[in-house]
Structures are given as structure tokens and as C-alpha cells.
Amino acid sequence: MSEVTGSAPTRALLSLAAIAVAFAAADTYVVVLALPDMMTSVGVPIDQLQRAAPIVSGFLLGYVAMLPLIGRIADLRGRVPVLVFSLVLFAFGSLITALAYDMPSMVIGRFLQGVGGGGLVPATLALVADLYPKERRGVPLGVVSAVQEIGSVIGPLFGAVVLAFADWRVIFLINLAVGLVLAAALRNLGRSISPPVEQGDRPRPNVSKPRHPPDLPGALLLIATLVAGGLVFVRPAQLLRDLTYGQLFIPYTGSGRWLTPIGLIAIGAAVLFIARCVFAKRPLFDLRRWGASLVEADLVGALLLAAALAGVILAFATADPKIQVFSDRGWWFLLGSAIASVVFALHLRRASAPLVPRGALRRTPAWGALLVSFFIGAALIAALIDIPLFARTTVYPDDQLPAALVLVRFLIALPVGAVIGGYLIRRFSPGLITAAGMLLAATGFVLMAQWGLTTVQEPIANLGLITGGLGFGLALAPVNAALLAFTDDDVHGVASAFVVVSRMVGMLVGISALTTIGLRQYYAEQGVIPPAREVCDGRSRCKEFSDLLRVAGIAQEHTVFYGAAVCAVVAAVLALVLFRTATATPLSTREALSIH
Secondary structure, three states: OOOOOOOHHHHHHHHHHHHHHHHHHHHHHHHHHHHHHHHHHOOOOOOOHHHHHHHHHHHHHHHHHOHHHHHHHHHHHOHHHHHHHHHHHHHHHHHHHHHOOOHHHHHHHHHHHHHHHHHHHHHHHHHHHHHOOHHHOHHHHHHHHHHHHHHHHHHHHHHHHHHHHOOOHHHHHHHHHHHHHHHHHHHHHHHHOOHHHHOOOOOOOOOOOOOOOOOHHHHHHHHHHHHHHHHHHHOOHHHHHOOOHHHHHOOOOOOOHHHOHHHHHHHHHHHHHHHHHHHOOOOOOOHHHHHHHHHHOOHHHHHHHHHHHHHHHHHHHOOOOOOOOOOOOHHHHHHHHHHHHHHHHHHHHHOOOOOOOOOOOOOHHHHHHHHHHHHHHHHHHHHHHHHHHHHHHHOOOOOHHHHHHHHHHHHHHHHHHHHHHHHHOOOOOHHHHHHHHHHHHHHHHHHHOOOOOOHHHOOOHHHHHHHHHHHHHHHHHHHHHHHHHOOOHHHHHHHHHHHHHHHHHHHHHHHHHHHHHHHHHHHHHHHOOOOHHHHOOOOOOOHHHHHHHHHHHHHHHHHHHHHHHHHHHHHHHHHHHHOOOOOOOOOOHHHHHHHO
């Protein structure tokens, strides 16, 4: 691999992959602003926000639940093919979301976006391990972590700009265009890199392949599927009013759009296209090879793990954190998750080629990275949710944008810390840098816990925001570096996927637990507030009473910040203990000069 390290095509390939990661990360935050318009477009009233939960949880479920399978396929098929496939799937999900006409179609689109966007992260981290030896991975890992966090900064800004001039669907149409362009660029550039990069660590003879004509029947069937399917979604008014063409949109039975002539044409074309991809000698899309990869990657194990993760996600993501840790059916979701986890563990012991190869995470820094990532996620979510919430509770009760801009100060510092952390692990151990970063993050939370009614408007607030952002950034690259250094090359994809899964699950558990603890403090503070009529001289509301409620709200947020600080300290201690055998690998003089 060292022969391609630092070459122009290599840097371009990694840059494109990093841009794709940032782009998918931005989409996660775009939906926050577009959600009200998305709800009304599928008939959900704006005052029934709980009914929009599947739009968010659908993306999250796709992002997390299928990550290990995609990471394992990246180990078997290669990083670049998985990156291209993930981008195409993300683009296709964006198209379905943009054309969605009801809640199920929108949730399906968001789920596909989540699967595609999530698959980019482990494939990109594994690509760094393929392209760079251990002693030179720090900076590339820091850059990848940085651009992923930059996506969280530009996402809301991108969404605000688009929504100021166009409909929310334009956001997802832009996703479609950019995703396809990045997929094409990665595919073409991947061909110019030596085979070990294209196919992970499985070198093959660099023999030129004969060019074959494109699969024209397959292309025509795909076009027919997309056109007919698009008409089912869009239902142009001119065609509906036409006496002849309008009959294509009349259902044979019931009222479903897919039971119309045009819907059945779309379904038939899709079935024929899939059959063509399975049985043709040189199909447009080789389903046989991908199917074989799914089997080799242990599809059964992946589905069991997905079920276990789905139970955890649904238990926490569908809850109302104002009143409960779990949703009403949360314990049933967790019970199902526990059963699936037990079956998955038994499957791993019996399968000849399990999803997680035996011994893949046997070294302490490898499994330790998962545990550290869990607590990093539990702490990080408190910043992402409660910093803007604090701003709205205190000085911006009626304006969401200024409250979100307070968080931007934190998010800007985060990628800066990620790059610095990448540089520092050349000289210091990953455990030391991770611990220092998380202690810095804990310090930031303690400073935030001192905020008062007007602090977020004062320059002093920047101290806590920047300190916390830099701290989290410092910890990102060292955790990934420790994992990749203590796992074998042929499991980097699935191992990287588990780090991402651990952090996301930590976020879900963290926000539910910390919010519940904070609410207990809020109700305790509220219990000592005199009735409104006593405070307001017989009136039901006044400024003095509202200020008392705001003080109770501040006490709630302070409790959350202290809890997040505890999670950050736990992550720091775990990093020092579990990464103690992971030492820095300094560059030789020749290697250091070659970087420049």
C-alpha cells in the first residue's frame, strides 16, 4: 500500500470520499429546518409533531442498523465499490423523498438515505487504513473526522438558504444530483488507483479487461422503471385530466397508486430489470456478485444485529424525552432487542464465516474503542441538543435561528480539534490525546453549567463552547486510529462500522438518560415556585413568574451539562486504561519529509 501513499490520485480519491461523508452528514441536519414543510406536504398537521417521528427515526434506523453489513461488504468487495454503491443508494433515497406523496413513501426514502449515508463512513475510514500505514494515518483520520463535523455546520445553513428561495423538495433534488456526480467521480478515479486500493487488501494481477458494450436492454428497463415510477409519484395534472392518459392513473381496485395501470407498469419493469440483472451474462448492475457478497458477509447475522439495534433505536428515538426515557412500547422494543442479541451471539459462534470474524476485536484497544465511542456519543448529544435549547430557554424563546447559531460556535471548533488531534497522535499515544480531549470537553460542559439568563449573548459564552468543541474534536481521530491499528486489515470496514454504531447508540441512550435526569431537577425547582397569582398580584401570568420558570429551565440544563461532563470524564478514564498499549508511532525523517 505504501507505493500509492501520498500520490495525487490517492489524495484525490480520499478527498472525494471525505466530501461525500460531509455531504451525507449535512443532510442529517438539513431535515431539522425542513421538517415542518415535509410534514404538511404528506398531510401531517404541524401541531402533531409526534407523527413526524418516523421521518427522523427512519433515517437513523437505516444509518445505524445496516452499518455493520455495509462495513463487512467493504472488506470483501473493496472500499471504492461500496462508496459508489452507498452514494447511488443515497441519491435514490433522496429522489424518493423529494417525490414522496405520503408518510410511508417519505419514510422509505429517508431509510434509504440513511443506509447510503451511513455506509460512507466505515468505507472511508477503512480506505484511510488501506492508503496510509499506521504511522501516517493520524492526519487523514483527523481530516475525515473534521469534514464529517463540518457537514453538521453547513447543513443547517444550506437548508436555510434553499428554503429561503425554493421548496423543501429542492434540497433532496440537489442531494440527488450531487450524489450521482460524486459516485461517477469516485468510480472513475478508483479505476486509476492500483488494485489493492480498489479491492481492499486483496491484490490481484493488474491485467487490463476487455471492454464490453453496455447492457442496452437493462438500461431501457431501468429507464422505464424510473419514468413509470416517477409518474406514479408525481401524477402530473395535465395527464390526469386527459381522457386517454388519465385512465393510466385509475386504480383497478381500491385507491392505491401502485394498483393503477401506470403503477403496475412500473412494478413490471422493475421486476424485469431485476431479472435481467440476475440472469444476464453482463448486466447493467451485477446483482449476482452483490448477492454473493451479501451471503459471504453473513446476511443472516447482519439482519439479527440490525433487529437488535432497531429495538434500541425505536425504544429511545420514539420516546418523548419531556416525560419518559422509553416510548410506551419501549420495554417491548428492548426485549426484542435482547432476544435478537442473544440469537446473534449464538449465530456468531456457529457460523462458518460470521459478520464479525472471530477474534476481529480481540485486542483491548479495539473493543475499547467501541466503549469509549459510546460515552463520547452520550456526552456529545448533550451539546448538540441542549446548547440551542438553553439559548431558546433564556434569550431566544421565539426564534430558532439565533439559538442554532449559538451551537455553530461549538461546531466550528470541533473540526479544528479533529485536525489537531490527527497531528498530535504522531507524537503522543491515542489514549493520552483522547483523554485530554474528553477532559477538555468536560471542562467546557462545566463552564456551560455556569451560564445564566443572558450568558449566551455575552463573549464569555464562547469560552465554554470553543473549549468543548475543541475537546470533542481532539478525541475523534485517536479513537479511530487505535481501532484501526489493533484490528487486521481485512476487518477494518466492519470494525469502523461498529465504532460509528457505538457512538450513535451512545447518543440515543445519552439524550434519554440525561434529559430525564434534567427534568427531575426542573420539576424539583418548579415545585418551590409560588403560584402565578401570588407572584403576579392575582394575574395568571407576568414577567416575574416567567423569569422564575426560566430559572427552573436553566437548572434543568445545568444538570444535563453536569451529566454530560461526567460522561466525558468516564470516556477519558476509559481511554487512558484501554488504550494504554496503543503508543504513538513517530515518523522517520524520510517519512516526515515525504509528506511535504
